[in-house]
Amino acid sequence: MAARAHDVAAIALRGTRAAELNFPDSPSALPRARTASPExxxxxxxxxxxxxxPPTTPPTTPPPPLALPDPQECTSGATSTAGRPAVFVDEDAIFDMPGLxxxxxxxxxLTPPAMGRGLDWAATPTFLCISESNFKPPA
Structure with a gap:
């Protein structure tokens, strides 16, 4: 709403072409001020x-609480929705979770493995000698 009000004021002060609008695709849909007076x-x-x-919507009432199943139905035997008996899979036993x-x-x-034996950092080159004669200007 405030962005639309800004667009109306910008068009009134600067004109349609010079105004920086929040909604540049719809300046023709906005009302125009009759004069350039601030009021x-x-x-x-x-x-x-x-x-x-934006349209105001009346406050909605909260939905009714969900009905819980009867506890007697839950203990009568575990079956899935398709009528087949539910199967329990013990993943702890399959993957031996306590042992894992x-x-x-x-x-x-355990201590981490040592670096390779015989590696001497002092013997490794730490820099390369590059002369300017090795470089050619791009063609």
Whole structure:
């Protein structure tokens, strides 16, 4: 709404071509001020803001709470929605989770492997000698 009011005032003060509009694709849809007086521009900007006010919706009532199933139905036997019995898969037993977690904890206690033996940092070159004669100007 305020952006539309700004556009109306900008058009009234600078004209359609020179005004920097928030909505440059719709200057013809905006109302025009009759004169360049500040009161007339304010009135027209307020009218434009009211034209583009979003519709107010009445407050909605919260939805009713969901109905919980009867506890007797839950204990009568686990079946899926298709009528087949539900199957329980023990993933802890499949992946041996207690043993896996123990192995991970033991792995954290190990020292990391040493760097390769025989590597001498002093023997490695630390710079390259590059002369200007090696460079050719681009063609």
């Amino acid at each position: 007339d521009i304010r009135l027209t900007a307020a009218q434009a803001a009211e034209l583009y006010r 977690i123990d192995d991970m904890a033991r792995g954290m206690l």
